[in-house]
Amino acid sequence: MRVLVVEDEPHIAEAVTFLLEREGHEVTVSATAPEPGDAMRGYDLLVLDIMLPGRSGFDIARDAMALAERPKICVLTAKGQKGDRDRMMSMGVDAFVSKPFSNSELMETVRGLAAR
Template sequence: MTRVLIVEDEPHIAEALVYLLEREGITAKVIANGEEAMTAVGDYDLIVLDIMLPGRSGFDVAEAVRGLAVRPKTCVLTAKGQAADRARMEALGVDAFVTKPFSNRALMETVRTLLAEA
């Protein structure tokens, strides 16, 4: 069973992501706090990760993912689309970067591609 962790503190965005994923038959869980996400990242096939989070930043979560022996794919979904943020996330090994606002179709194509590579 494919499992996706959504690390997103905006409830409406998180709810929409769960709907999109579950419609595809993908099990999704939401964590709205970076600190809580730090201990959960290893249990998923894909992480959809916001950068600006309460507790710990998405950068911290991405670094935790990078340190895992078996790394889940990671897609950053953020309003912070600046080149410096993208470069920092790429240096941390993030697999994809989607900027908010996003197209549902484009996001799901990215998710499908990453899960096919997992």
């Protein structure tokens, strides 16, 4: 899969990239919110933090869902309160993983999304 990781914490972005690449995925990392449209086209999966500089993960998820061929969306965030989770899931995101996360939990989630 082609995966876009939108994560502003370098250590987390590096760890997620390592895990995904180890399983053969092609990974691009962005520390800032991509602009709507072309920046998200062509990806199979978007791993998305909610709290980002500039634009929020809520806005990015909404933009991604508007694409004709939208990527699957896995929210990976420390903002894991029930209200945030409910808001993202009601928007139609495909998965939600709270930080701190275990490597196995993240990869099981990614595998499940890849199988859909």
